[in-house]
Amino acid sequence: MKKFILVFLFVLSLFSLSGKTSSPRYIILFIGDGMALPQRLLAEEFSRKTEKKPLLMNSFPYHATTHTVSANSLTTDSAASATAIACGVKTNNGRIGTDPKNNKLVSAAEMARDKGKKVGIITTVTLNHATPSGFYGHRKSRTEYYELGLDLVSSRFDFFGGGGLHSFNKLSPDLFTLAKQNNYVISRGRDALDSMKKENKNIFLASSEKSNMPYAIDLSGNIPTLAEITEKAIQLLDNPKGFFLMVEGGLIDYAGHSNEAATNMREVLALDAAVKKAYEFYQKHPEETLILVTGDHETGGLTLGVKGKKFDPLVLAQQKSSSGVFKSRFTALKKEGKIKSFEDAKAIVTEYFGLLFQSKNPKEILLITPAEQKAMEQAFHQGKLPSFLHNLMNQKAGLGWSTTSHTAIPVLTTATGKGAENFTGFIENTFIAEKIKELL
Numbered sequence: 553m554k555k556f557i558l559v560f561l562f563v564l565s566l567f568s569l570s571g572k573t574s575s576p577r578y579i580i581l582f583i584g585d586g587m588a589l590p591q592r593l594l595a596e597e598f599s600r601k602t603e604k605k606p607l608l609m610n611s612f613p614y615h616a617t618t619h620t621v622s623a624n625s626l627t628t629d630s631a632a633s634a635t636a637i638a639c640g641v642k643t644n645n646g647r648i649g650t651d652p653k654n655n656k657l658v659s660a661a662e663m664a665r666d667k668g669k670k671v672g673i674i675t676t677v678t679l680n681h682a683t684p685s686g687f688y689g690h691r692k693s694r695t696e697y698y699e700l701g702l703d704l705v706s707s708r709f710d711f712f713g714g715g716g717l718h719s720f721n722k723l724s725p726d727l728f729t730l731a732k733q734n735n736y737v738i739s740r741g742r743d744a745l746d747s748m749k750k751e752n753k754n755i756f757l758a759s760s761e762k763s764n765m766p767y768a769i770d771l772s773g774n775i776p777t778l779a780e781i782t783e784k785a786i787q788l789l790d791n792p793k794g795f796f797l798m799v800e801g802g803l804i805d806y807a808g809h810s811n812e813a814a815t816n817m818r819e820v821l822a823l824d825a826a827v828k829k830a831y832e833f834y835q836k837h838p839e840e841t842l843i844l845v846t847g848d849h850e851t852g853g854l855t856l857g858v859k860g861k862k863f864d865p866l867v868l869a870q871q872k873s874s875s876g877v878f879k880s881r882f883t884a885l886k887k888e889g890k891i892k893s894f895e896d897a898k899a900i901v902t903e904y905f906g907l908l909f910q911s912k913n914p915k916e917i918l919l920i921t922p923a924e925q926k927a928m929e930q931a932f933h934q935g936k937l938p939s940f941l942h943n944l945m946n947q948k949a950g951l952g953w954s955t956t957s958h959t960a961i962p963v964l965t966t967a968t969g970k971g972a973e974n975f976t977g978f979i980e981n982t983f984i985a986e987k988i989k990e991l992l
């Protein structure tokens with residue numbers, strides 16, 4: 553009997569050991585803000601037509617339909633969903649890392665840090681915006697930017713990268729000064745990527761100190777891509793105890809709010825390029841890495857195909873900039889006196905959107921019809937040309953948008969690597985944090 557008990561205890565200890573080894577050493581979580589199935593499919597079909605390949609994030613073997621409802625609304629905001637995904641608890645819209653009764657919650661990132669892993673947070677928007685702050689912040693409201701900045705600088709996380717830090721509701725002490733006092737090294741611009749050191753805690757600002765990164769479609773100069781920041785973060789965080797890294801494509805949501813299809817799609821493609829960097833790391837450590845790609849909610853009520861017009865993503869291929877950048881250029885040319893009439897505006901319309909006023913091919917997808925030209929001329933005279941043009945692009949691509957807000961439709965979570973098989977079926981967004989915590 554004694555022998556039997558000893559054997560039993562031995563087997564039990566093997567089980568508990570194998571429990572440890574079943575944990576992924578490296579966890580990389582991607583969140584597309586405002587990215588649900590339609591956004592992923594728009595980018596997928598575009599990629600299939602132009603690059604002859606699907607989106608990497610969609611090709612992962614495990615898929616889970618993910619319910620995004622918050623504690624007080626069928627339509628969540630990014631604060632409640634970030635709290636759900638990061639901490640595993642449904643809370644009211646607007647709250648960061650706190651439950652509806654204002655109790656502080658623990659995020660999977662904090663748990664990873666406390667277990668000795670390195671932690672990184674990346675976003676294309678500001679570092680103390682709702683989604684990233686869900687992983688380190690604990691506040692009643694997402695608008696407490698300064699206070700969330702205080703939570704950031706005291707988080708003891710190893711890497712922050714992306715946009716700047718909002719601090720407009722309070723200015724002193726300056727958040728960057730506090731970050732330096734807490735041993736963060738602050739670097740700026742693509743040129744600084746290579747000089748960041750592994751032994752430091754790093755804050756990397758892609759462009760300005762206070763604002764979002766530019767849209768991927770507008771990216772130029774010394775501003776790195778989301779993929780470049782992700783690749784660098786992985787290099788810096790890699791260590792024998794492992795790491796937890798969250799990467800947010802935060803501007804997908806912005807382009808969803810303004811119903812700009814090409815800009816939205818380029819953001820999803822930029823996120824997929826970042827997923828590729830994680831996947832390259834996974835290929836080197838397939839037995840130890842878990843990659844998850846999810847969204848926090850859908851934005852815009854995007855649909856692929858509208859009455860009278862089939863979905864054709866290729867319409868978006870020639871668009872050169874976001875509506876905002878087009879608008880600035882257009883306004884500048886008007887001020888310089890270079891655009892006085894609608895005739896003068898035609899060249900810049902073709903240059904920025906690929907739209908053609910004439911073509912030998914009557915089936916040319918970017919050819920402007922006489923009725924469209926008439927409406928465009930009217931919009932020009934009303935000073936509404938920029939918004940008219942991105943709406944025209946939507947019509948020509950057969951894309952419908954039902955709102956400029958968030959919708960309640962579920963998002964998709966895809967997974968590959970160690971522990972990925974847990975992410976199937978119809979799950980709550982809270983399940984992501986619960987499972988990550990369990991796997992840590």
Ligand SMILES: [Zn+2]
Nearest residue numbers: 586805851958
């Ligand atoms: Zn939003």
